[in-house]
Amino acid sequence: MPTVSSEELAVAAGVNSAKLRKDFSYLGSYGTRGVGYDVEYLVYQISRELGLTQDWPVVIVGIGNLGAALANYGGFASRGFRVAALIDADPAMAGKPVAGIPVQHTDELESIIRDNGVSIGVIATPAGAAQQVCDRLVAAGVTSILNFAPTVLSVPDGVDVRKVDLSIELQILAFHEQRKAGEEATAGAAAVQAAAREETSTDQGPDGDVPAVMPA
Numbered sequence: 001m002p003t004v005s006s007e008e009l010a011v012a013a014g015v016n017s018a019k020l021r022k023d024f025s026y027l028g029s030y031g032t033r034g035v036g037y038d039v040e041y042l043v044y045q046i047s048r049e050l051g052l053t054q055d056w057p058v059v060i061v062g063i064g065n066l067g068a069a070l071a072n073y074g075g076f077a078s079r080g081f082r083v084a085a086l087i088d089a090d091p092a093m094a095g096k097p098v099a100g101i102p103v104q105h106t107d108e109l110e111s112i113i114r115d116n117g118v119s120i121g122v123i124a125t126p127a128g129a130a131q132q133v134c135d136r137l138v139a140a141g142v143t144s145i146l147n148f149a150p151t152v153l154s155v156p157d158g159v160d161v162r163k164v165d166l167s168i169e170l171q172i173l174a175f176h177e178q179r180k181a182g183e184e185a186t187a188g189a190a191a192v193q194a195a196a197r198e199e200t201s202t203d204q205g206p207d208g209d210v211p212a213v214m215p216a
Contacts, residue, residue: 002038002039002040003035003036003037003038003039004036004037004039004042005031005036005037006020006021006024006031006036006037008036009037024037024042027045027046027049028045047080054080055080055082056080056081056082056119056120057082057084057116057117057118057119057120058076058081058082058083058084058118058120058121058122059083059084059085059086059087059109059112059113059116059118059120059121059122059137059142060083060085060086060087060121060122060124061087061088061106061109061121061122061123061124061125061133061137062087062088062089062123062124062125062126062129062133062148062149063086063087063088063093063098063103063124064088064124064125066124066148067086067088067098067122067124067125068098068099070122070124070148071083071086071098071099071101072098072099081120083099083101084112084116084118085101085104085112085116085118086098086099086101086102086103086104087103087104087105087106087108087109087112088103088104088105088106089105089106089125089129091105093105106133106136109136109137109140110136110139110140113137113140113141113142114140114141118141118142119141119142119143119144120142120144120145120146121137121142121144121145121146122145122146122148123137123145123146123147123148123149123153124148124149125149126149127149127150127151129149130147130149130151130153131151131153131154134147134153134154134155134161138155138156138159142159143158143159143160144159144160144161144162145159145160145161145162146161146162146164147161147162147163147164148164150165150167
């Protein structure tokens with residue numbers, strides 16, 4: 001699809017087409033009347049504003065099951081992120097390749113960040129080690145942290161932290177499941193009541209009274 005209209009995009013996004021065109025104008029993107037927007041150029045403009053057109057080196061600290069899974073995730077490169085290093089405190093992990101990248105010991109953390117110009121760090125350590133790792137990342141110059149550890153990190157002003165808590169996400173899903181179960185139970189009770197009312201009405205006479213039993 002070389003071009004797309006604002007109406008098509010608005011329907012897909014669930015927004016007003018006029019507002020969509022106004023928002024795109026802030027990107028410097030102006031569609032052609034009767035033709036629409038050039039898809040490739042529009043994707044480039046949005047990616048540029050999101051900071052995805054440059055190479056962002058990222059370090060992952062904590063190469064357990066979760067850290068290894070993150071290292072093997074194939075979606076980073078397509079979004080402009082490059083895993084510059086994998087770091088772990090376990091000496092036995094040093095030199096072990098994960099996703100084709102040799103794991104390095106935490107003793108090298110500061111030099112790794114400096115040599116690779118890293119500004120984004122991913123913490124996938126146990127909760128007890130997360131704050132210390134965070135402090136070292138910040139001291140070394142990292143200003144954005146994605147935290148998978150089940151703990152709240154304390155950082156100075158100017159450092160952004162995004163926390164990913166899988167248990168909270170599961171709790172949200174459990175809440176929705178509980179609500180759906182309640183709605184189904186309510187609907188079932190209402191159906192039973194309606195059926196009972198209908199049965200009662202068919203047993204009544206034309207004036208609403210239960211007809212008397214006729215003698216044989």
